[in-house]
Amino acid sequence: MVGAGSSPPSLRWTTLLYFLVLLCALITPGVSVKENDFKRCSQSGFCKRNRAYADNAIALGSEWQAPYKIPSEQASFKDGQFKATISKAIDEQGNTVRLPLTISFLKSGTARVTVDEEKRREKDIELRHNSKARKERYNEAEKWTIVGGLDIDTNAQVAHESKTGIKIKYGPELAFEADITYEPYSIEFKRDGVTQIKLNDRGLMNLEHWRPKVEKPVAEKKEGEEGQEEKKDETPEVNPAENESTWWEETFGGNTDSKPRGPESVALDITFVGYEHVYGIPEHAGPLSLKETRGGDGNYEQPYRLYNSDVFEYVLDSPMTLYGAIPFMQAQRKDSTVGVFWLNAAETWIDITKDKESKNPLALGVGAKTNTHTHWMSEAGLMDVFVFLGPTPRDVTKNYAELTGTTALPQEFSLGYHQCRWNYVSDDDVKEVDRKMDRYNIPYDVIWLDIEYTDDKKYFTWDGDMFKDPIAMGKHLDAHGRKLVVIIDPHIKNAGGYHVSDELKSKDLAVRNKDGNIFDGWCWPGSSHWIDAFNSAAIQWWSSLFNYDKFKGTMENTFIWNDMNEPSVFNGPEVTMPKDNLHYEDWEHRDVHNINGMTFHNATYEAMLSRKKGELRRPFVLTRSFFAGSQRLGAMWTGDNQASWEHLGAAIPMILAQGISGFPFAGADVGGFFGNPELELQSRWYQAGAFYPFFRGHAHIDARRREPFLLAEPHRSIITSALRLRYSLLPAWYTAFYHANRDGSPIIRPLYWTHPSEEGGFDIDDQFFVGSTGLLVKPVVQKDKTTVDIFIPDDEVYYDYFSYKKLPTAKGKQVTVEAPIETIPVLMRGGHIIPRRDTPRRSAQLMKFDDYTLVVAVGKKGQAEGELYVDDGDSFDYEKGQYIHRTFKLEGSTLTSTDAEGRDTKSIEEGEWLKQMHGVAVDKVIIVGAPSSWASKKEVVVESEGKTVSVPLDYHKADGSRAAFAIVQRVGARIGADWTITFA
Known part of the structure; x- marks a missing residue:
């Protein structure tokens, strides 16, 4: 769904069609709309094949022979890089697949392992049916994601070399080691001589190599056999790992993917040796410490999926895909943190399992350590893995940030409170909300407009009846120190005479279908086209549309919201764009899907930098879809949540996961997007939201109006107090953002990150520290709850933030804190100094x-x-x-x-x-x-x-x-x- 939500009463039949599809799914017996509209691993050809491949390897145990090896004569190490060719025999005639391997040892101490495939032969290409898609593996994810940190460590050196492998020392004081085994190919990464991470240790690596499509002959019919071709019950069972049925074409939900390049997935097992907890890989609505995915009590049955999608009313405690994808995972054990970054923009699934191993079989688990096994599977692209050996959470985060960039230092106003709903109906409505917020002394900084402000869903226009004078509206807000955010989505209404649509087509800047024609799909405007923001010319054109003389009605205090950029396509497969669509330079959409939202976010960011000649101001652009690197461009939110206590509770681990994954400017819709929160829930949500890095109240068009001034007492005063607390602490928040901008550190920090020695905090995800302020917060997220138990991770003294009460705390224990409805449980850790501003104001600008x-x-x-x-x-x-x-x-x-x-x-x-x-x-x-x-x-x-x-x-x-x-x-x-x- 949208940031906007479901359909307004005036919505035309084109958009209504989308909701009829959803309704049909909802009434399907035993199947929720989320499960029905989105694939499970068994419905995704490459995931099913790779899971079956893993099942077969694990079942064979010691009999399994991993097929990939490095001929020693084709391996070399020079100037900080190991290069070799991995080979795999593919038939009995001795034909092999050759996979160039490069392992780069970087100055930061990070190692990069890249596996490509030799260029496909022209004679093979000619055997494929005519396709405009590129006949090579997608290799441009780095272009969009990596901004630094790739300098080679020329001090890396060979510690041992033989016919069977090579050991390379690298990193700070040469404390890291990569032990590369040639047959079968695997890598063991060590720190100070102790194994931390293994690649292909279980032999699950599988790179589906390029192959020509061989049309199988159709058996001649014998006389009297007409009509028998539909008989399917004689089809033999085929091992899913070898099943060709989804190699060249795949169907789901009535949509067929033509797959012009055939099967080309990449898969690899990565083991975290001695690590029980793994974190990251957002976006998912589940606990911070990731669950196992192969079943068992309390575990998931499905792998975690990364495939940016418009998920209507997403379910909780699920590995199901959501709106964004950051394939960055960290593992934690006492006093040690490591991580991997899987740089791949295609659909990706990740299985997680754990096992305990003990050197003494009679020890009954005493002294056993837990290994976490992960299995990464992507549909296309390179196998490109960055390995971080820590040893601290800060080290891993910093090294990841060197690669993908840090959080943009935001506009200060954006750290204040944002008031939004779908939709404020007119410019008079906006001004009236602004006046009433002032009348009740409720601070806020930004008011937002959803899709209804436009003229018939045409972006860069205004509804002339309801928003008759947007400039006067903007000036009214500016006089009160306030800003306006308007929504701009990537789908452009296909309408003659609409200048944006006409220019998009005339300049050939839109995404194309598999035949090379402009792609037409359905979204809020009905028939729509999509800007191809992979094209630099498209970015340049997009930027021109935001100039004040082009986007009339906007001012210096107007900022932007990008929604629906997964991209959401109402009539597309899994509510998104067909994978065989074509982007700039003929890359298929399957290659770039998870980066798509970031490219649109980037285009808007660039546009905001150049709205007016000589005006160089920091942009503020909110995005729903994201990838690794999106943190450089603005903020995100967790999408279309619901007004329930469960969704309130789920928001905290989701935001924490964003923070440790490099994108900390994150929030959730306060109050819940769908539904009508009861007063207690709304009050508690504002108290929690006051500690989200991005703090916005938002509501669906069918939800009751719930601006804070409308609430009955004492709830209006409770919410006002929470807002004023946020504003008084803005200096501390801004300082935390400064550090995020400098080194990538999270803004709200889970206990494993702040206290990596305290194992009792490793799976706690309902409390957090704010930056380095020493503020420890545990919002109330349960109905009728008037106390909370806060885990204390150290032996420092703690005080109640409001009463200055010194709490009877002990390291590794919980302390019970009173939390009546008017109170937020906030503790101050001794040894800290917190800056704040205490004069109440109505906006950050006035402070x-x-x-x-x-x-x-x-x-x-x-x-x-x-x-x-x-x-x-x-x-x-x-x-x-x-x-x-x-x-x-x-x-x-x-x-x-x-x-x-x-x-x-x-x-x-x-x-x-x-x-x-x-x-x-x-x-x-x-x-x-x-x-x-x-x-x-x-x-x-x-x-x-x-x-x-x-x-x-x-x-x-x-x-x-x-x-x-x-x-x-x-x-x-x-x-x-x-x-x-x-x-x-």
Whole structure:
């Protein structure tokens, strides 16, 4: 479904047809629409074949002979790269398939293993039926995904070499090792001599090589046999691994895929040795610690699937595909993290199984370690695997980010609250919502428009009856410090006289069908064409459409929402584009499907950079579909969820999975997209949403209006308090985004990531830390729940964020925290300093030059540390040094602020924003857990920029309900300057 949802009352029959299809699926006995509309592994030819291949290999056990080997004379190592040719015998005549292998050892310590196929012979190509598709394996995923980190480590060296294999040392201090075995081909990756990851250890590698299609002769009919050709009950059973029925053509849901290149899947087994927990490979609606997929109690029966799809009302606790795909998996054991990135843009399935092994068969499991076996299967493309050996979660995340890029530093307003529904019906409606949010003192930053703002679903237009003056609407919002987001989807209405459609066709910039003609499918406008954003000329043209003089009615405060970019095609196979469609340079859609949404997101991002000559501002573009690398372009959300407690609970592990997979600017529709949340659910969802990196309330067109000001008390006040908490903490959120931009670190962090030594936290996915602030949050996600049990992963002191109560915590244990409906369970970890802004405002823009408050949570050793990053929140001037980055430290009786990077800030030529920041100061400092030795003090000394002043200190003694705390009033030191507060 859409970000927009299901059909409005005025929807024409073309769109209504889609919902009739869904309804038919819904009333099919015993089958839900999700299962009926989307393939299971047994219905996907290459997945079925590779699973059968694995079943056969595992059943044979020690008798299984893996067919791939490296002739030693064809292997070499030079300048940080191992090159060889993998061969496989394919018939009794001695014919072989030759697969070029390159293993690159990168300066970051990452290893890249790439297996291609020798170029297909022209005589084989001629045997295939006429097709415009490229006759080679897709090799351009790197072009869209990889932005750096590929420098070769020329210090890598051979540790041992023989006829049977080679061992190569690489990485930091040569602590990593790749042990390559030639026959059968496999690789064992070690760190400090200990095996971490094995490739093809179980011999499940299977690369379906290029082959000509041989038409089998049809037996002549004998006299009197007319009509017998339909008899099928005599067809012999065929091993699924060898079944040719889906090699050249495949049918599902009434759609036939012509498969002009035949079978070309790639599959590989990857074993994480000694690792019980694996994480990542979003997007799926299930637990953070991934489940096994071969059945058993509590496990899945199906592999995890990555095939970006428009899934109507997705089910929970499922390996079923959703809207995006990041084929990046991490494994965790005590004090060790490793990972793999499977760079492939085609449909991919991943099986996960686990087994325990013990060196002592009499030990009854004592001392046994768990190995996690994974089996990766993609329909097409190269076998291209990056191996990360950690050893910490931060190391793995950082090295992955070097390859695919980090989160774009966002517009500051985008970290505020976004108010959306399908649809605000007019410009007057928008202005009235804005006025009422102000009337009830409810802060927000952005209001959104879904598809109904357009003229008859034609993007870059406005409904002239309902949105008569969009410029006046935009100016009204701008005067209140607010922004507007409008939806622009990749399907272009096929209508004569519509300039966008006419130009798309005349410039030949649309996706084509298998015959090379412009593809026509159905989406919200009815008959539609799709922009081919793989084409640089299409990106350039797309960018021109967003210029203010072209997209009339938009202003500098207008931003964009990309939906339906999986792509969603209502009458297509699995509600998407046929796989034999053709993209730029004749690559089939099957090759690029999972990247498609990212290319459209990228085109819109580029468009927003060039809307007006001389206007260089950070874009904000929300996407539904994504791939590895999409984090460079904007934000995502988890799609069409439901107004249920179960979906509220599912959102947290889904967002955490996004964060550890490199795309942390993520959120879920607050309140649920489908349905009408009860008041308690809506209140609890806003409390949880206040801690989503992307915070948006959204609702279906058929849902009741549920803007916060419409709610009865006490729920309106409860939601308003949650929103104000979010706004007060925007400095901490922005600092967390700064770090995500610098090194790819998650913005909300699961316990395994923050505490990789504490095994008790490895499968916890309902609580998290916010950046490096020390804020530990566990939203209430169950009905009528008024307490929560929070797992404490260390032996530091913890305080309640609101009451300053010191909690009776113990490492590895749970603490019960009171959580009545008006309260969000938030703890402060001792040893941290949290920046915030306490003056209530109606938008982030209006807070830009407010003073700061620092909250110091004193650690067990009497210390604390924190930081603040701030820039203008709009431009790219931060790249020229126009920012403030401070480190705050409490050591003993002294609190200091210094430049976090050791810069001489006096030497920076200040732009307009930095000059204005001279008027912004630290207003007050709150020290939670303040030592009793400060109790008698009434003043403290503040030194800054050559001045020394005394300011008031209010000390509050500890009692049964809270820890001792002190407040330094009217500090007055400039936020961008060095300063010291002395308490002794």
